Amino acid sequence: MGDVPRWAELALLPVLNLLLALALTALLVLATGGDPVAALTALAVGSLGSADALGYTLYYATNMAFTGLAVAVAFQGGLFNIGAEGQAYLAGLGVTLAALHLGFLPAALLVPLAIAGGAAFGAAWAAIPGWLQARRGSHIVITTIMFNFLAAALMVHLIVNLLTAPGSMAPESPPFPEAASLPGLAQLGFPSSAPVNLALGLAVLAALGVWLLVWRTPWGYALRVMGQSPAVASYAGIDQGRMIILVMALSGALAGGVAVNELLGAQHKLLLGFTSGYGFTGIAVALMGRNHPAGVLLAALLFGALTQGGAELAFEVPDVPSEIVVLIQGLVILFTGALGNMLRPALARVLGRAGG
Amino acid sequence: MGKAEGMAPPAIALRGIEKRFGAVHANRAVDLTVRRGTIHGIIGENGAGKSTLMAILHGFYQADAGSILVNGREVAIRDSRDAIRLGIEMVHQHFMLVERFTVLENVMLGAEGGPLLARGAAKARAELARLGEAFGLRVDPDARIENLPVGAQQRVEILKALYRGAELLILDEPTGVLTPQEADDLFRVLRALRAQGRTVLLITHKLREIMAITDRVSVMRAGRMVAHRETAATSVAELGELMIGRRLAAPAPRPAPKPGPVLLEARNLSVRDAAGVERVKGVDLALRGGEILGIAGVAGNGQGELLEALAGMRRPSAGEIRLGGQTVFPGRDFNPAALRRQRLGHVPEDRLRSGLLRNASAAETAILGYQDDPSWRRFGLLAPAAVAAHAARLMRDYDVRPADPALRSALFSGGNQQKLILAREIDRDPQVLLVGQPTRGVDIGGIDAIHQRLLACRAAGKAVLLVSVELDEIMALADRILVMFDGRIMGELAAAEADEQRLGLLMAGVAPERAA
Numbered sequence: 001m002g003d004v005p006r007w008a009e010l011a012l013l014p015v016l017n018l019l020l021a022l023a024l025t026a027l028l029v030l031a032t033g034g035d036p037v038a039a040l041t042a043l044a045v046g047s048l049g050s051a052d053a054l055g056y057t058l059y060y061a062t063n064m065a066f067t068g069l070a071v072a073v074a075f076q077g078g079l080f081n082i083g084a085e086g087q088a089y090l091a092g093l094g095v096t097l098a099a100l101h102l103g104f105l106p107a108a109l110l111v112p113l114a115i116a117g118g119a120a121f122g123a124a125w126a127a128i129p130g131w132l133q134a135r136r137g138s139h140i141v142i143t144t145i146m147f148n149f150l151a152a153a154l155m156v157h158l159i160v161n162l163l164t165a166p167g168s169m170a171p172e173s174p175p176f177p178e179a180a181s182l183p184g185l186a187q188l189g190f191p192s193s194a195p196v197n198l199a200l201g202l203a204v205l206a207a208l209g210v211w212l213l214v215w216r217t218p219w220g221y222a223l224r225v226m227g228q229s230p231a232v233a234s235y236a237g238i239d240q241g242r243m244i245i246l247v248m249a250l251s252g253a254l255a256g257g258v259a260v261n262e263l264l265g266a267q268h269k270l271l272l273g274f275t276s277g278y279g280f281t282g283i284a285v286a287l288m289g290r291n292h293p294a295g296v297l298l299a300a301l302l303f304g305a306l307t308q309g310g311a312e313l314a315f316e317v318p319d320v321p322s323e324i325v326v327l328i329q330g331l332v333i334l335f336t337g338a339l340g341n342m343l344r345p346a347l348a349r350v351l352g353r354a355g356g
Numbered sequence: 357m358g359k360a361e362g363m364a365p366p367a368i369a370l371r372g373i374e375k376r377f378g379a380v381h382a383n384r385a386v387d388l389t390v391r392r393g394t395i396h397g398i399i400g401e402n403g404a405g406k407s408t409l410m411a412i413l414h415g416f417y418q419a420d421a422g423s424i425l426v427n428g429r430e431v432a433i434r435d436s437r438d439a440i441r442l443g444i445e446m447v448h449q450h451f452m453l454v455e456r457f458t459v460l461e462n463v464m465l466g467a468e469g470g471p472l473l474a475r476g477a478a479k480a481r482a483e484l485a486r487l488g489e490a491f492g493l494r495v496d497p498d499a500r501i502e503n504l505p506v507g508a509q510q511r512v513e514i515l516k517a518l519y520r521g522a523e524l525l526i527l528d529e530p531t532g533v534l535t536p537q538e539a540d541d542l543f544r545v546l547r548a549l550r551a552q553g554r555t556v557l558l559i560t561h562k563l564r565e566i567m568a569i570t571d572r573v574s575v576m577r578a579g580r581m582v583a584h585r586e587t588a589a590t591s592v593a594e595l596g597e598l599m600i601g602r603r604l605a606a607p608a609p610r611p612a613p614k615p616g617p618v619l620l621e622a623r624n625l626s627v628r629d630a631a632g633v634e635r636v637k638g639v640d641l642a643l644r645g646g647e648i649l650g651i652a653g654v655a656g657n658g659q660g661e662l663l664e665a666l667a668g669m670r671r672p673s674a675g676e677i678r679l680g681g682q683t684v685f686p687g688r689d690f691n692p693a694a695l696r697r698q699r700l701g702h703v704p705e706d707r708l709r710s711g712l713l714r715n716a717s718a719a720e721t722a723i724l725g726y727q728d729d730p731s732w733r734r735f736g737l738l739a740p741a742a743v744a745a746h747a748a749r750l751m752r753d754y755d756v757r758p759a760d761p762a763l764r765s766a767l768f769s770g771g772n773q774q775k776l777i778l779a780r781e782i783d784r785d786p787q788v789l790l791v792g793q794p795t796r797g798v799d800i801g802g803i804d805a806i807h808q809r810l811l812a813c814r815a816a817g818k819a820v821l822l823v824s825v826e827l828d829e830i831m832a833l834a835d836r837i838l839v840m841f842d843g844r845i846m847g848e849l850a851a852a853e854a855d856e857q858r859l860g861l862l863m864a865g866v867a868p869e870r871a872a
Contacts, residue, residue: 216737218727225724228713234669235702235710236725237693 046312047305055194061304066257067282083144085279086151091256094121103177126252134241197265365428373422400576443523507538616645625675650834658843701781705792722747754779771802
């Protein structure tokens with residue numbers, strides 16, 4: 001395996017892989033009889049071309065940053081948390097219970113409590129698979145997948161049978177009180193129609209917090225040791241069972257950020273299936289972001305842009321099927337993740353020749 | 357050379373072999389001629405390029421340049437199938453046997469002889485009997501590999517090679533896992549092979565084996581062939597010098613031990629492995645300050661589990677452990693972190709598997725196990741600068757090269773990795789130091805430095821427990837030697853009364869009464 005310089009590893013390689021994915025997309029659009037230039041333009045303009053578009057892009061990116069961080073932090077400990085979807089869903093219950101039952105409190109108290117409620121429910125839902133792995137040896141991948149299904153079934157039951165307002169036909173909770181809402185970012189020039197809200201700032205803070213915790217504390221050191229090798233962790237005297245439960249709880253709490261962004265920031269009520277796959281996208285985001293908070297933020301931005309741009313693309317260029325967006329996302333994941341090292345030997349040769 | 361002397365062409369001739377791995381020049385212009393029907397030794401330190409050269413010969417790597425001649429004809433060896441076709445077979449240091457298969461099944465593997473096993477099996481059985489007779493390689497063809505002792509497993513590897521028609525047999529460090537007596541058996545087999553015209557290439561770092569069995573010897577250093585000698589016309593001293601490129605100082609005489617108080621004690625200790633098999637069976641030992649207690653034994657006789665239990669990594673199933681006069685097992689706080697706080701240092705047996713963070717920097721490896729120490733924190737957070745400064749000091753004091761705390765741990769040589777781990781553990785001023793296989797995969801220069809460190813610990817009054825499969829190492833360092841066999845202590849010898857013969861019998865499980 002060729003060795004490439006660090007800047008090329010972190011910047012050049014991902015960009016080349018992304019370009020490769022876009023180039024292949026263009027070819028496929030061409031093959032289906034569409035106009036690749038129009039399609040890629042619509043994608044770019046639709047995601048970044050206006051304050052409104054950017055507002056949506058950042059709103060989606062916020063969700064993906066939270067789930068990406070959730071997956072990444074668990075992965076630093078060698079744990080593959082597939083359950084961010086379910087954890088985010090359960091976090092919605094925590095947010096909703098706080099918002100509906102503590103509605104008498106002022107916003108300055110209610111919002112933090114609702115956020116804490118979401119984080120706590122997400123953490124608890126993730127800690128159970130963590131406990132099962134740590135104390136019973138059940139594999140975390142299997143249990144977190146199972147817990148996604150459990151979360152979906154449980155939430156349908158709760159929303160339909162218990163939370164729906166009496167007399168309402170819509171499977172959703174009553175609207176939250178006015179105080180239970182995160183402010184939008186109108187001061188930053190986003191139009192009030194754009195759903196981006198203060199949760200974006202929370203996501204950036206969470207990324208910073210994860211970085212500090214994982215790379216600047218003894219606990220994070222121990223976490224990374226466990227992620228590199230359980231045998232080394234055992235030699236170093238790290239209590240791995242405890243570590244697994246704690247990091248899974250942290251991961252679930254981070255996934256809970258989706259509920260904060262969606263419910264407190266935009267919807268102001270609990271909706272059936274509001275997580276709409278962000279938990280799974282988070283896996284791709286973490287993969288592309290190399291499980292590093294900075295990488296996760298950038299990857300979340302990219303995936304947010306693809307989601308928003310793709311919606312516009314389907315709208316603006318009707319002869320391009322809307323499934324093309326899913327295709328692009330798939331290709332991006334394929335080239336940056338699964339085939340992430342494909343260009344490396346060639347790049348190492350080129351750079352090596354140029355350098356010496 | 358063969359032609360000049362009017363003999364048959366050499367079994368193997370390598371001409372100008374070159375191999376690079378990135379920046380590492382593993383083989384430089386290597387020439388080698390191996391005469392048919394001889395035992396040819398190749399010696400060199402770890403990293404000298406022996407294994408790369410053999411891997412090229414066996415088709416695992418391709419040479420960047422150079423040619424290979426087999427029986428005087430130039431050949432291309434693209435993979436191990438090519439090598440096997442040319443009669444080149446390799447017996448690896450770690451055996452390539454299917455544990456749950458019988459000897460017969462393993463020998464047939466890859467040479468089944470048709471879609472139905474029965475015919476091939478009958479043929480293999482007859483052939484095995486013939487080979488066993490001819491070369492003194494007797495093994496029960498219906499025994500399962502997992503039930504055979506290591507020496508017999510090695511015989512199966514050799515039989516396998518011969519069954520496939522090996523003309524040239526490459527043995528990579530074959531005696532590493534054998535008792536001295538088993539090694540003698542192996543040498544008898546090799547001589548029988550030579551007598552029947554087969555050629556043997558023996559890779560080893562043990563000079564005495566070279567002297568005992570080979571006809572010729574080639575010395576590698578830093579990727580080059582530096583010398584070829586007729587074994588009869590050289591000496592251990594000359595080969596040692598050729599290997600390391602300088603004269604080795606004679607070991608300084610050790611001062612007499614000054615035993616202090618008992619610092620580590622195990623009573624009737626039993627330990628099970630992860631599968632629940634009892635690997636340590638009622639071991640008693642007492643270790644005093646100012647002495648080195650050696651634990652000898654063939655690999656896999658419970659030494660590893662004993663060491664892990666004493667270090668707190670593995671919970672014993674019975675018995676008692678006392679550290680510095682206090683009972684730590686049974687006890688609530690029995691784990692490596694708590695024992696470290698009670699000043700127990702531990703250099704693990706398998707440093708790559710558990711002693712260092714291969715993919716992290718040397719600086720991160722330098723605080724492994726001591727990550728909670730506040731001295732590398734600033735404002736409550738880990739300070740990379742403080743960690744790096746600590747690592748830089750350890751690297752300077754213990755001569756770890758290159759002294760670069762930012763370098764990835766995996767990129768250091770074995771000796772320097774080990775020095776870094778020793779530095780980390782000794783720097784904490786432990787009262788008891790547990791050391792497993794301290795010089796495995798370490799070159800000669802590094803071995804000496806590590807031995808000096810252990811002797812310095814002894815002189816400083818620390819209690820050192822040394823587990824090693826290298827008898828030379830045990831005899832050079834230990835004041836007392838315990839020999840383990842099948843999870844039990846077979847006997848204890850004082851340094852003065854230990855010799856290879858006595859240790860070997862104990863390692864083979866022969867009780868001293870019967871040995872006498």
